[in-house]
Amino acid sequence: MKAMDIRKIIETGLASIAPEADFDELSPTENIREELDIDSFDFLNFLIGLNEKLGIDIPEADYEKLVSMNDLVNYLDERTG
Amino acid sequence: MADFIMPSLGADMKEGLLVAWRVKxxxxxxxxxxxxxxxxxxxxxxxxxFSTGVVGPLLVNPGPDKVPVGTVMTTISAGDELPSPARTSSEKRINISPAARRLADENHISIYDLKGSGPDGVIGLADVERVLTLAPPVAAPEVVKQTTDFKTGMRDAIAAAMSLSNREIPHYYLASDIDMSCALDWLEERNRQRSIRERLLPVVLPLKAVALALKKVPQLNAHWVDGKIQLKKDVHIGFAISLRGGGLLTPALHNVDQLSLDQLMAALSDLITRTRAGKLRGSEMTDAGITVTSLGDLGVRTVFGVIYPPQVGLVGLGRIAEQPWVEQGAVSARPVLTATLAADHRASDGHLGAQFLDAFTRILQEPAKL
Structure with missing residues (x-):
């Protein structure tokens, strides 16, 4: 799967939590949870959504690695092959 | 026979808008x-x-006028109050064609209010249609919903409740730093064995611990009404949930002391989802005996809470962060949670509040028992 497709899936998931989010304005290195005001409950649901769409299990220990859009795309890209 | 009245869903509520009946x-x-x-x-x-029986005539029509709290909206005749023969015969006297009854039901028109123009006073379709053209149409929920600006309304409601709280409740505040190593190690191990769907959020541990601590210190699971404390039998915990448009709601998680952590996680997910979707039940807004607010996600260390009247306590949870921890003369880094209690000094004293935080702390040291 291409990085662009992964990004699209991430954006769709985030948009369902933060409908007002403008992804063109979002810097790829910014902290997504802070920028979009996503709490731990919403973040867990977001990861569950990624798990369902991409079939990747994200261990809890990896949550802290997933801070920015770049982090998310790279992490998922490495695991979708 | 019980009256069904416009309920009060909070100390700040004076009136409400009937959007739709779900019964006839x-x-x-x-x-x-x-x-x-x-x-x-x-x-x-x-x-x-909150009663069982048969719904009587609907005395209030849906919107657009607001209905004061306490207004009788319909009656529920108790289940054991079987209709008397006289009553049955009087009900039988309403002669209405099936098509007219259906149309009346669909439009929430009480058939008891209709006058029949047919032979022997039979109510026909035309009679219902006449009422429909004369009466202002029953507003569809979509139309009624737009009458309130929720952002302003929410702000007004919070302003009213919190002003009342700070005006009338003499708050006292206590804080405890809690070593969360045991609890988090246990949670990490448990979550590691589970798929992402079955994992628990850390907040369920302190939530359950609040419920168990309230069993030991029941005086904080209470309402203050007319100058007296009313202890709550059930452990229903209000949980502060922020809304994306601004504002917050504190609906209740029910019987938290009796839920397993998995059940509590499921109940919490359901409650947060319904709160943000605007699908709460009225009772969830009123039956909590204490409220928990967790602001640790945003890095807050200590919460200084404002009690939600008529409750007598609020537990604040800050972030769980690594801090130097001294034990038996040695310093080590431990995950530490700062938990606070804001309590009503009319209903309890600092000693009791301290007993609660002590129980809460001890319970969190034995996570397997949660």
Whole structure:
């Protein structure tokens, strides 16, 4: 799967939590949870959504690695092959 | 016979808007059934009935006028009050064609209010249609919903409740730093063995610990009403949930002391989802005996809470962060949670509040027992 497709899936998931989010304005290195005001409950649901769409299990220990859009795309890209 | 009145869904609520009836006259209802949808400043709520029986005439039509709290909206004749023969015969006297009855039901028109123009006073379709053209149309929920600006209304409601709280409640505040190593190690191990769908959020541990601590210190699971404390039998915990448009709601998680951590996680997910979707039940807004607010996600260390009247306590949870921890003369880095209690000094003293935080701390040291 291409990085662009992964990004699209991430954006769709985030948009369902933060409908007002403008992804063109979002810097790829910014902290997504802070920028979009996503709490731990919403973040867990977001990861569950990624798990369902991409079939990747994200261990809890990896949550802290997933801070920015770049982090998310790279992490998922490495695991979708 | 019990009156079904416009309920009060909080100390700040004076009136509400009936958006829709979910029942019609003659329907059999039981305790807990949803019978109406009501809009308040804080949003839309499903309202349950707390008696079992048969719904009487609907005395209030849906919107656009607001209905004062306490107004009788319909009656529920008790289940054991079987209709007397006289009553049955009087009901039988309403002669109405099936098509007319259906049209009346669909438009929430009470058939008891209709006058028949047919032979022997039979109510026909035309009679219902006449009422429909004369009466202002029953507003569809979509139309009614737009009458309140929730952002302003929510702010007004919070302003009213919090002003009342700070005006009338002499708060005292206590804080405890809690070593969360045991609890988090245990949670990490448990979550590692589970798929992402089955994982627990850390907040369920302190939530359950609050419930168990309240069993030991029940005086903080209470309401302050007319100058007296009223202890709550059940452990229902209000949980502060922020809304994306601004504002917050503190609906109750029910019987938290009796839930397993998995059940509590499921209940919490359901409650947060319904709160943010505007699908709460009225009772969830009123039956909590204490509130928990967790602001640790945003890095807050200590929460100094404002009690939600008529409750007598609020537990604040800050972030869980690594801090130097001294034990038996040695310093180590431990994950530490700062938990606070804001309590009503009319209803309890600092000693009791300290007993609560002590129990809460001890319970969190034995996570397997949660």
């Amino acid at each position: 006259p003659g329907d059999q209802v039981k305790h807990g059934d949803i019978i109406a949808e009501i809009e308040t400043q804080k949003g839309l709520f499903e309202i349950e009935v």
